[in-house]
Amino acid sequence: MKNKMINAIGGIDDKFIDEAAQPARKKAVIIRWCAAAAGFCVIAGLAAAVWISSGANGIFLSKESNSAGEALEGTLSEEYDGDYKANGTADTAPGDSETYTEEADDMVSEPTSSQDIYEVPSWDDMTVTQKFPYLSFNGYEYSTADRTVPEESAGKKITSATLTGTDSRTGKTYAINADIYEITGISKNCAVSIKFEGYKELYVCRNSGYRPETLGQLTDDLNLRETLTFGKAYATVKKGDTYTETEYSGLDGEKVWEMLLSDRELKNVKDYDSMNFGKKLISVSINIELLGYENISLTVTEDGYLTTNILDTGKAFFIGKEKAENFAEYVRENCKAVEKGSFTAPSGGTGAASSAYDPGNTASRQ
Numbered sequence: 001m002k003n004k005m006i007n008a009i010g011g012i013d014d015k016f017i018d019e020a021a022q023p024a025r026k027k028a029v030i031i032r033w034c035a036a037a038a039g040f041c042v043i044a045g046l047a048a049a050v051w052i053s054s055g056a057n058g059i060f061l062s063k064e065s066n067s068a069g070e071a072l073e074g075t076l077s078e079e080y081d082g083d084y085k086a087n088g089t090a091d092t093a094p095g096d097s098e099t100y101t102e103e104a105d106d107m108v109s110e111p112t113s114s115q116d117i118y119e120v121p122s123w124d125d126m127t128v129t130q131k132f133p134y135l136s137f138n139g140y141e142y143s144t145a146d147r148t149v150p151e152e153s154a155g156k157k158i159t160s161a162t163l164t165g166t167d168s169r170t171g172k173t174y175a176i177n178a179d180i181y182e183i184t185g186i187s188k189n190c191a192v193s194i195k196f197e198g199y200k201e202l203y204v205c206r207n208s209g210y211r212p213e214t215l216g217q218l219t220d221d222l223n224l225r226e227t228l229t230f231g232k233a234y235a236t237v238k239k240g241d242t243y244t245e246t247e248y249s250g251l252d253g254e255k256v257w258e259m260l261l262s263d264r265e266l267k268n269v270k271d272y273d274s275m276n277f278g279k280k281l282i283s284v285s286i287n288i289e290l291l292g293y294e295n296i297s298l299t300v301t302e303d304g305y306l307t308t309n310i311l312d313t314g315k316a317f318f319i320g321k322e323k324a325e326n327f328a329e330y331v332r333e334n335c336k337a338v339e340k341g342s343f344t345a346p347s348g349g350t351g352a353a354s355s356a357y358d359p360g361n362t363a364s365r366q
Contacts, residue, residue: 147292155182216264
């Protein structure tokens with residue numbers, strides 16, 4: 001049957017067939033997506049459950065009824081020595097990708113123009129939060145993150161839970177017990193910390209389903225006055241058919257609070273995904289280090305919306321066109337500008353090509 005499948009796909013080098021017959025190694029699996037449409041369809045169907053570099057190795061359900069160390073579906077449970085260290089990687093802004101690196105003695109492959117290469121870590125090479133990425137808690141599915149919570153920010157214990165995860169290479173399902181704690185100053189509706197059995201560290205666990213009613217609620221629930229910091233600002237300016245990307249430094253954080261975040265009564269839009277926001281005027285890089293967020297965004301659009309991807313999903317508040325333009329003007333006149341690059345729009349200036357230079361119309365909705 002395997003040979004029939006290989007023959008049906010066609011175009012596979014003999015060395016890859018030979019390698020497939022060898023015993024599995026602990027090194028990362030390299031999946032090469034070929035240009036052949038037929039091969040892609042068959043391989044994609046077989047590999048639908050393969051963990052890719054997004055940090056999730058399938059959809060796992062957390063079941064508090066599972067006992068400690070219980071292995072599901074007749075498989076063996078995993079034992080932890082408590083010394084395994086997670087990589088403290090930070091989230092990146094929408095559009096950036098996470099890269100997983102191997103030790104020096106592992107194979108490193110460089111992408112070419114004709115193929116994309118994805119590294120799939122083995123179960124033993126994954127961090128505990130990658131093995132067990134989801135927690136069912138508080139009526140939502142929280143996502144674990146490779147971000148530890150400082151001891152001084154650890155709050156009181158809320159409950160205990162059992163998380164499960166599946167080794168996509170073997171199909172085995174594992175279970176691990178964990179204790180759930182509050183994070184000081186952060187609403188448990190937004191995020192909690194999780195301590196896996198056998199581990200000393202507390203890890204951040206975030207709720208992307210959190211939906212604040214108002215800007216004030218978002219500010220209070222995430223303690224933004226204490227946890228939010230600002231980086232540089234960015235804008236794409238059109239002059240004729242040329243679009244120039246400009247970076248602004250020296251932004252005054254208090255001005256951001258005064259001009260954009262002071263109206264606590266602003267309502268969060270009901271359905272962010274259905275909104276068609278205007279072109280962005282200014283996008284500010286923001287960080288919430290406590291929760292592992294770096295270089296996410298706070299953006300004002302030409303039609304008067306303040307948008308953000310805090311907690312991984314889009315949120316928007318209507319501040320009005322005048323306030324939006326006033327903030328953009330403040331940045332242009334008071335911050336140091338550096339042009340990062342220019343692009344020329346294709347003739348016609350509309351359609352998909354031009355929208356690529358207009359992030360406000362293609363906002364990331366994670």
